[in-house]
Amino acid sequence: MIVLLTQCFPSRVGGIETLMYNIALHLSHSNDVVVLADQQNFEKDNIFDQKEINFSTKRFRGIKFLRNRKKYYELKRICHSSKIDAVISDSWKSLEVTIDFLKKNKIPVISLAHGNEIIIKNDKHHKRVKKILEHANAIVVNSNYTKNLLNKISNNFKNVKIIYPGINIKKNYIEENISLNQGSPKLLTLARLEKRKGHALILKSIMNLKKYFPDIQYIIAGEGEELDSIKNKIKEYNLQDNVNLVGTVNENQKNYIFSNTDLMIMPTLDESSSKSIEGFGIAYIEAANFKIPSIASDIGGTPEAVIHNKTGLIIKDIDELDEAIKGLIDNNEERLTLGQNAKIRAENELNWDIQIKKYNDLIKEIQ
Secondary structure (H helix, E strand, O other): OEEEEEOOOOOOOOHHHHHHHHHHHHHOOOOOEEEEEEOOOHHHHHHHHHHOOOOEEEEEOOOHHHHHHHHHHHHHHHHHHOOOOEEEEOOHHHHOOOHHHHHHOOOOEEEEEOOHHHOOOOHHHHHHHHHHHHHOOEEEEOOHHHHHHHHHHOOOOOOEEEOOOOEOOOOOOOOOOOOOOOOOOEEEEEOOOOHHHOHHHHHHHHHHHOOOOOOOEEEEEOOOOOHHHHHHHHHHOOOOOOEEEEEOOOHHHHHHHHHOOOEEEEOOOOEHHHOEOOOOOHHHHHHHOOOOOEEEEOOOOHHHHOOEOOOEEEEOOHHHHHHHHHHHHHOHHHHHHHHHHHHHHHHHHOEHHHHHHHHHHHHHHHO
16 A cells, blocks of 8 residues: 655645646556545535545645644554555655654655755754655655755755656547637746746736737736736736636646647746745646647756757746747747647656656665
């Protein structure tokens, strides 16, 4: 049996949530899998869990301290009643209460590391992260960039593996229509609405590009603390007819948006001083699966998600954004070629059939 410990899991929407769900789903094809997850929304979580037949999910709610304790007691119960091949956590945080028990009982542990959670805040934070991850039998990072962040914390971590997030390759996708403005080209940012995702800078580029493309449409999918700021920018730049704020979207709505998108735009910012960085960027790969090239910045792990001049463009300076967007809109052949390359890479290197084999091999390796 494999147990997943996670604070981030659907029905909540997000990159780590999607990642943890796919790890659970694809591991369950050859293993018994139990997910111990936080309760985010009782009604939505219950609907999600009832539909899932491949693995079992147990939810825990309450304040953080109580959630973690409840998970710990349930994990102990499972460990005493079943043979555990591995415990996989979404980050070091989910192991903090359980790591001593797991080590004492010689249960193999894999911790994921994404980026933000291993940007060190202070000496106390450094000691906590270092202690827990040094007890893990393996650490899976989402990029070379994240691996370098780990190396700054300690050189004693065992068995650090780079496994990129995967995507599900399907021939036919179910689409759920949502209301989008008429007009083209259509640009998309699919991300939580936070400063480092670069929405404000993209809106400024949309304003600048309107003189070339009067009907340009920018789709913003996601929710977050920057929503009011984004709305203010839309009004300031007079972009009410050019921006689609669609909020949180489900998988079928996401498929519809991708099917109606020309470019994925997410030039992330270096907010590491505020403990925020893009460790990889799953949305770029999701777009690639629909033959959509991306424009990203040379920040964090994004150059590993978007290969410059092959699956999209990496800009070195945000001042290059207008020109990069205009160039790919004007050059339809180049845009289509980059999109096709992105699709080929997604299918041949990043599909979940390939990525989950790496997880299964790692589980066998640490036993």
